[in-house]
Amino acid sequence: MKLALDRILQSQGFGSRKGCRELIADGEVAINGELATDYRTVFETDGMLITLFGEEDWPYRERLYVALNKPSNYECSRKPSHHPGILTLLPDPLIERDIQPVGRLDHDTTGLLLLSDDGAFIHAQSHPRHHQPKTYLATVAEAATEKLVQHLRDGVQLHDEPAPIAALSARLVDEFHIEMVLDQGKYHQVKRMLAAAGNHCAALTRVAIGGLTLASLDLAEGEWRYLTDEHIAALNREPDLSA
Numbered sequence: 001m002k003l004a005l006d007r008i009l010q011s012q013g014f015g016s017r018k019g020c021r022e023l024i025a026d027g028e029v030a031i032n033g034e035l036a037t038d039y040r041t042v043f044e045t046d047g048m049l050i051t052l053f054g055e056e057d058w059p060y061r062e063r064l065y066v067a068l069n070k071p072s073n074y075e076c077s078r079k080p081s082h083h084p085g086i087l088t089l090l091p092d093p094l095i096e097r098d099i100q101p102v103g104r105l106d107h108d109t110t111g112l113l114l115l116s117d118d119g120a121f122i123h124a125q126s127h128p129r130h131h132q133p134k135t136y137l138a139t140v141a142e143a144a145t146e147k148l149v150q151h152l153r154d155g156v157q158l159h160d161e162p163a164p165i166a167a168l169s170a171r172l173v174d175e176f177h178i179e180m181v182l183d184q185g186k187y188h189q190v191k192r193m194l195a196a197a198g199n200h201c202a203a204l205t206r207v208a209i210g211g212l213t214l215a216s217l218d219l220a221e222g223e224w225r226y227l228t229d230e231h232i233a234a235l236n237r238e239p240d241l242s243a
């Protein structure tokens with residue numbers, strides 16, 4: 001796409017058109033390694049590299065697709081009440097572009113959270129009809145048994161549900177860890193299923209969405225990264241249950 005530089009900078013979350021023109025006038029913007037001096041200059045956005053303040057490189061991105069390794073004690077809500085919001089872990093231009101979490105994790109759940117500013121992507125990933133499988137690693141308070149994981153696979157009755165709800169898969173990793181794959185996203189679903197099966201969830205991490213694993217992203221807690229095309233393709237694959 002070909003656009004004038006002030007519009008490009010605005011689209012990338014660097015402020016208002018006026019603010020972006022000021023950045024250019026102040027000599028703070030280089031495009032593909034060359035200082036930009038005129039906000040009216042038209043550039044091809046494909047493959048464009050924006051450098052701000054001589055140090056920050058921002059490749060042009062039409063849409064944002066981000067993975068965050070969510071730490072505990074952060075809220076996914078846009079208006080968090082008791083803990084900081086997850087958006088505080090992202091740089092300002094991403095927030096300026098109105099990036100949104102794809103679904104929610106509880107404040108005390110850690111692990112893989114996707115964020116995007118692409119409404120169609122958010123809808124496809126989060127709508128219950130799409131049944132995107134999500135893999136969780138739960139630490140349980142009481143030693144778990146094969147009988148418990150069988151119960152989770154067969155289905156457990158939750159209070160406000162008309163019929164029992166089953167995990168797509170559930171397996172004992174060790175005595176105190178259960179891996180569960182769910183293809184629904186009901187409120188507190190893992191915790192409620194474990195409670196209904198007679199145990200208690202002491203800690204919870206989301207380790208994969210579709211075939212995209214947290215491990216493959218190499219993110220420490222609190223870190224984020226842009227998703228590559230391969231990562232996005234992995235989201236549409238089945239989870240790998242062979243481990």
Ligand code: URA
Pocket residue numbers: 104105106109187188189190191192204
């Ligand atoms: N299930 C839960 O109980 N909590 C989460 O955060 C995600 C799934």
